[in-house]
Amino acid sequence: GAVVSQHPSRVICKSGTSVKIECRSLDFQATTMFWYRQFPKQSLMLMATSNEGSKATYEQGVEKDKFLINHASLTLSTLTVTSAHPEDSSFYICSARDQGLRTDTQYFGPGTRLTVL
């Protein structure tokens, strides 16, 4: 299957700082990427849909000013957690949509573990 990478895999930061997470589709172009958040032993919660060249679409209850999303190219989307607080600690996972003539599939990155002290 297609490959999606995330960087960093793990980050620890102090409360009040901002953290940027990168999501890259390595062998296909993705006009659409998704950002999820996952708490321990829970399912994936969609935070936002990232669209190349346009503004992201946020799910209800997700603060767009806190979770900044930029999708500047067909292979890269970034999520910036601004002014992070301990309650933002979580596992953040991106996915990229591989959409072609005969396919429409989401491939996930390996995730980023964020710990805010």
Added chain:
Amino acid sequence: GENVEQHPSTLSVQEGDSAVIKCTYSDSASNYFPWYKQELGKGPQLIIDIRSNVGEKKDQRIAVTLNKTAKHFSLHITETQPEDSAVYFCAASITGTASKLTFGTGTRLQVTL
């Protein structure tokens, strides 16, 4: 919106036995049903998917069945191995409309020796 229910939440089988995980969905417009395997500390990995124009799909030890009338789909793993131990998520979406996935709550599969 779409709602996906998944059962069981935990499943323990002996190595070599079969495992079945079931999901139901609410939106009859959903037409794409992927299954993901997630190992501890990793992102979900697509293992098989099925679209609404077929009723069954198989890939080696893994198979998925879809009943559109009843709005449910199932994952079947035969000849389970210890490395099959993981959390499995089903999902549903409507392709062509940004393809947002709605996930089930997950099934923790434990394959014992």
